[in-house]
Amino acid sequence: xxxxxxxxxxxxxxxxxxxxxxxxxxxxxxxxxxxxxxxxxxxxxxxxxxxxxxxxxxxxxxxxxxxxxxxxxxxxxxxxxxxxxxxxxxxxxxxxxxxxxxxxxxxxxxxxxxxxxxxxxxxxxxxxxxxxxxxxxxxxxxxxxxxxxxxxxxxxxxxxxxxxxxxxxxxxxxxxxxxxxxxxxxxxxxxxxxxxxxxxxxxxxxxxxxxxxxxxxxxxxxxxxxxxxxxxxxxxxxxxxxxxxxxxxxxxxxxxxxxxxxxxxxxxxxxxxxxxxxxxxxxxxxxxxxxxxxxxxxxxxxxxxxxxxxxxxxxxxxxxxxxxxxxxxxxxxxxxxxxxxxxxxxxxxxxxxxxxxxxxxxxxxxxxxxxxxxxxxxxxxxxxxxxxxxxxxxxxxxxxxxxxxxxxxxxxxxxxxxxxxxxxxxxxxxxxxxxxxxxxxxxxxxxxxxxxxxxxxxxxxxxxxxxxxxxxxxxxxxxxxxxxxxxxxxxxxxxxxxxxxxxxxxxxxxxxxxxxxxxxxxxxxxxxxxxxxxxxxxxxxxxxxxxxxxxxxxxxxxxxxxxxxxxxxxxxxxxxxxxxxxxxxxxxxxxxxxxxxxxxxxxxxxxxxxxxxxxxxxxxxxxxxxx
Amino acid sequence: xxxxxxxxxxxxxxxxxxxxxxxxxxxxxxxxxxxxxxxxxxxxxxxxxxxxxxxxxxxxxxxxxxxxxxxxxxxxxxxxxxxxxxxxxxxxxxxxxxxxxxxxxxxxxxxxxxxxxxxxxxxxxxxxxxxxxxxxxxxxxxxxxxxxxxxxxxxxxxxxxxxxxxxxxxxxxxxxxxxxxxxxxxxxxxxxxxxxxxxxxxxxxxxxxxxxxxxxxxxxxxxxxxxxxxxxxxxxxxxxxxxxxxxxxxxxxxxxxxxxxxxxxxxxxxxxxxxxxxxxxxxxxxxxxxxxxxxxxxxxxxxxxx
Ligand SMILES: Cc1cc2nc3c(=O)[nH]c(=O)nc-3n(C[C@H](O)[C@H](O)[C@H](O)COP(=O)(O)OP(=O)(O)OC[C@H]3O[C@@H](n4cnc5c(N)ncnc54)[C@H](O)[C@@H]3O)c2cc1C
Ligand code: FES
Ligand code: FES
Numbered sequence: 046x047x048x049x050x051x052x053x054x055x056x057x058x059x060x061x062x063x064x065x066x067x068x069x070x071x072x073x074x075x076x077x078x079x080x081x082x083x084x085x086x087x088x089x090x091x092x093x094x095x096x097x098x099x100x101x102x103x104x105x106x107x108x109x110x111x112x113x114x115x116x117x118x119x120x121x122x123x124x125x126x127x128x129x130x131x132x133x134x135x136x137x138x139x140x141x142x143x144x145x146x147x148x149x150x151x152x153x154x155x156x157x158x159x160x161x162x163x164x165x166x167x168x169x170x171x172x173x174x175x176x177x178x179x180x181x182x183x184x185x186x187x188x189x190x191x192x193x194x195x196x197x198x199x200x201x202x203x204x205x206x207x208x209x210x211x212x213x214x215x216x217x218x219x220x221x222x223x224x225x226x227x228x229x230x231x232x233x234x235x236x237x238x239x240x241x242x243x244x245x246x247x248x249x250x251x252x253x254x255x256x257x258x259x260x261x262x263x264x265x266x267x268x269x270x271x272x273x274x275x276x277x278x279x280x281x282x283x284x285x286x287x288x289x290x291x292x293x294x295x296x297x298x299x300x301x302x303x304x305x306x307x308x309x310x311x312x313x314x315x316x317x318x319x320x321x322x323x324x325x326x327x328x329x330x331x332x333x334x335x336x337x338x339x340x341x342x343x344x345x346x347x348x349x350x351x352x353x354x355x356x357x358x359x360x361x362x363x364x365x366x367x368x369x370x371x372x373x374x375x376x377x378x379x380x381x382x383x384x385x386x387x388x389x390x391x392x393x394x395x396x397x398x399x400x401x402x403x404x405x406x407x408x409x410x411x412x413x414x415x416x417x418x419x420x421x422x423x424x425x426x427x428x429x430x431x432x433x434x435x436x437x438x439x440x441x442x443x444x445x446x447x448x449x450x451x452x453x454x455x456x457x458x459x460x461x462x463x464x465x466x467x468x469x470x471x472x473x474x475x476x477x478x479x480x481x482x483x484x485x486x487x488x489x490x491x492x493x494x495x496x497x498x499x500x501x502x503x504x505x506x507x508x509x510x511x512x513x514x515x516x517x518x519x520x521x522x523x524x525x526x527x528x529x530x531x532x533x534x535x536x537x538x539x540x541x542x543x544x545x546x547x548x549x550x551x552x553x554x555x556x557x558x559x560x561x562x563x564x565x566x567x568x569x570x571x572x573x574x575x576x577x578x579x580x581x582x583x584x585x586x587x588x589x590x591x592x593x594x595x596x597x598x599x600x601x602x603x604x605x606x607x608x609x610x611x612x613x614x615x616x617x618x619x620x621x622x623x624x625x626x627x628x629x630x631x632x633x634x635x636x637x638x639x640x641x642x643x644x645x646x647x648x649x650x651x652x653x654x655x656x657x658x659x660x661x662x663x664x665x666x667x668x669x670x671x672x
Numbered sequence: 673x674x675x676x677x678x679x680x681x682x683x684x685x686x687x688x689x690x691x692x693x694x695x696x697x698x699x700x701x702x703x704x705x706x707x708x709x710x711x712x713x714x715x716x717x718x719x720x721x722x723x724x725x726x727x728x729x730x731x732x733x734x735x736x737x738x739x740x741x742x743x744x745x746x747x748x749x750x751x752x753x754x755x756x757x758x759x760x761x762x763x764x765x766x767x768x769x770x771x772x773x774x775x776x777x778x779x780x781x782x783x784x785x786x787x788x789x790x791x792x793x794x795x796x797x798x799x800x801x802x803x804x805x806x807x808x809x810x811x812x813x814x815x816x817x818x819x820x821x822x823x824x825x826x827x828x829x830x831x832x833x834x835x836x837x838x839x840x841x842x843x844x845x846x847x848x849x850x851x852x853x854x855x856x857x858x859x860x861x862x863x864x865x866x867x868x869x870x871x872x873x874x875x876x877x878x879x880x881x882x883x884x885x886x887x888x889x890x891x892x893x894x895x896x897x898x899x900x901x902x903x904x905x906x907x908x909x910x911x912x913x914x915x916x917x918x919x920x921x922x923x924x925x926x927x928x929x930x931x932x933x934x935x936x937x938x939x940x941x942x943x944x945x946x947x948x949x950x951x952x953x954x955x956x957x958x959x960x961x962x963x964x965x966x967x968x969x970x971x972x973x974x975x976x977x978x
Contacts, residue, residue: 066676096779108709108780159778177868178776481713654866657770659773
């Protein structure tokens with residue numbers, strides 16, 4: 046392909062390079078100049094991990110063809126401070142704990158730097174507005190905004206420079222602001238995540254994914270792809286030993302690549318390793334797969350019906366896991382109730398959307414050890430599974446955990462590391478796979494969509510006499526963490542309340558939807574949504590204050606949990622006291638206060654979202670200070 | 673992923689038109705790239721190969737703006753951030769800062785052009801309601817026997833439907849001309865799924881001028897986006913309000929009438945509710961944003977004065 050000559054100034058360095066005409070500024074910085082502090086979180090302008098200054102204006106480098114950058118002055122995260130130093134903004138991010146996984150942080154620092162360059166006096170609403178193009182999935186933004194305000198004060202001379210230093214720690218770390226050890230590597234963009242790592246002679250891997258939710262694979266013809274210049278190998282399930290192929294957090298039901306049948310849209314079917322990314326992607330379109338579509342099952346209730354499509358032969362009832370918990374005598378409990386409430390609650394599928402899309406490298410070292418580097422949240426288990434699947438002794442398989450740019454449970458599943466290992470073994474060359482954002486969304490596990498049927502019996506005084514809790518969850522096409530999630534949902538089902546008579550069932554079933562897996566709270570959220578809603582509805586029915594009904598039923602020291610564990614410590618009373626005080630709670634039944642509530646609004650509550658903080662006033666538009 | 677064989681960056685219009693008319697089949701014009709790059713991704717167009725890109729952003733004739741005969745001629749290289757940072761544009765096009773502030777984010781606005789937004793012809797493009805309200809016309813240039821020929825098309829003629837325009841294969845948009853309405857109060861309303869980086873579900877632009885007493889509507893412009901395949905100018909409501917005493921009651925009635933005009937295929941009920949709220953707040957905010965005139969509402973101001 047014809048090359049493009051690019052001449053520009055990057056971080057004060059004059060650069061003159063030939064590069065591919067189609068590259069984006071982001072690719073040029075990362076691949077050609079090895080400036081990997083600028084990240085690719087989405088490639089579509091949505092996340093801000095790629096923000097850089099071009100001639101002093103902050104732009105998203107994933108949306109800028111590199112040709113446009115020729116003749117410009119570029120500033121990246123690496124160029125903000127001299128080596129070994131940090132700018133006040135970077136120091137402020139370090140100080141306030143604004144970096145967590147760190148993947149959004151270089152872009153955040155750039156956007157924050159730009160905000161104060163545009164307006165050194167920007168108020169907090171304007172700062173928020175100017176950072177609006179950058180997403181963070183870890184911090185909740187509060188500490189980031191704290192950092193920008195701190196940097197602003199120091200730069201303006203309103204606070205001394207040593208305000209950026211670490212606070213003294215007293216006798217205990219608890220109660221003191223302690224800086225994170227890894228923050229400097231993140232605020233400076235120096236920390237290398239898996240997609241930032243490079244090895245000599247490294248191949249790029251791309252994955253062909255199923256367009257069908259449920260289909261038999263009649264044939265896969267890889268010959269045209271293999272014949273392409275630059276393609277080094279194409280792999281399918283034929284390259285994996287069939288008697289050991291299978292991984293999963295609990296049940297090993299998922300092959301490295303689809304074996305004879307695809308069970309969800311986005312399942313890996315084949316993969317191409319090539320000298321470069323473009324060749325690998327073009328080769329994907331040359332692989333011919335003949336599918337025979339078969340009936341699927343897409344609703345967890347349908348999955349349990351007679352005659353439903355069977356997703357895995359080993360589970361003809363489509364049940365991944367059923368967890369029952371029984372305590373006391375539910376029938377007696379309901380018989381003893383003054384009032385019985387019954388309702389249904391459902392929650393939807395949720396994507397983790399960690400800012401770092403899945404990425405990894407594999408190679409075989411000189412001692413024939415297969416090494417996989419990836420942001421895996423479960424490397425020891427992955428190592429054991431891969432050694433079993435590949436029939437290699439455990440000392441010949443090594444997993445290295447690269448910095449995790451956000452996981453939230455979504456990186457517990459070994460959905461791509463196996464493909465990397467197989468290519469490394471077949472080629473004896475290092476190989477890298479970087480998911481696109483779209484691929485991450487289509488292929489990774491989600492939060493379980495759930496339905497809970499709830500029945501609660503209560504006395505007029507608010508005491509719960511019995512609970513029947515029945516949860517059905519959509520596990521999707523593979524087991525992944527479903528078993529653990531159902532267990533946790535069952536254990537936490539009825540909340541932090543002492544219930545003497547309960548009957549709990551949580552069930553996850555197979556469907557042909559995207560697999561469900563681990564996600565922050567691991568089943569707890571779905572259960573608590575039902576339980577806490579039920580508590581509020583009970584308070585309403587009994588004309589009680591919602592705090593009061595919770596205090597009546599809460600677990601205390603000596604209470605027995607749903608799973609018959611006797612508590613020797615309990616703190617719900619203090620949690621409730623603190624929540625009631627801090628929310629300035631107005632006592633009373635939830636439905637009697639109308640719009641006159643005194644606990645709504647006020648300085649410490651969030652105003653509804655609006656934009657335009659930078660317009661000082663609509664009157665006299667000449668004096669409008671806009672940007 | 674988007675690939676191409678060649679990427680041209682002509683610096684004058686003649687060169688650009690020559691390259692463009694000689695570009696191989698399937699080639700594309702590109703300005704800010706903020707629509708084109710995200711379009712060539714999985715789930716949308718997928719991997720796309722374009723033989724040649726002709727980038728218009730270095731063409732000097734497309735830079736800057738001029739004012740003549742009550743119209744502002746915006747060079748096609750005008751980006752959304754200019755509506756916030758350029759004092760003269762803020763003055764001449766008072767609804768545009770409010771439109772721009774809701775558009776994408778500060779970074780994308782540095783690249784995204786107003787012309788590209790209209791050329792892309794999305795039914796929910798934020799630029800189309802103000803364009804309709806300000807009687808926008810596009811200036812299109814092409815080579816004809818070695819000479820540069822231009823023609824003008826109104827934005828409502830230019831946009832034929834979602835993603836479809838009357839741009840001819842060898843033409844380049846060189847400018848967008850709009851009514852210069854200094855002295856009007858401007859407003860822009862938008863609903864989307866979040867605050868930044870979001871395409872509108874529906875949007876509304878308003879420009880209002882009260883008479884010197886601040887009591888009567890002297891002139892006004894109202895247009896909606898996202899409620900049909902093309903932007904909708906609410907001329908009947910404009911005519912009805914012109915010369916009317918400013919009051920909340922009149923504005924409420926106008927808002928209900930606007931909702932009746934909405935002809936959207938999807939989520940009609942929701943859009944109807946939104947339109948009522950939009951028209952009401954757009955008119956009230958535009959009145960409030962009008963420079964130099966303090967507006968008095970009949971049904972509020974007068975009782976206070978009494
Ligand atoms: C994250 C994100 C958020 C966004 N938010 C918004 C939003 O809030 N509101 C909104 O309306 N849009 C939004 N957009 C869409 C986009 O930014 C706008 O439509 C933008 O104005 C397009 O302009 P551009 O210069 O980038 O066009 P390009 O992508 O360069 O081109 C768009 C189209 O116009 C054609 N074209 C460009 N210039 C010319 C010319 N001079 N002559 C002829 N044809 C031309 C191109 O060939 C192409 O077909 C968003 C996009 C992203 C990625
Ligand atoms: S905005 Fe550029 S990678 Fe997300
Ligand atoms: S720290 Fe912001 S995404 Fe992780």
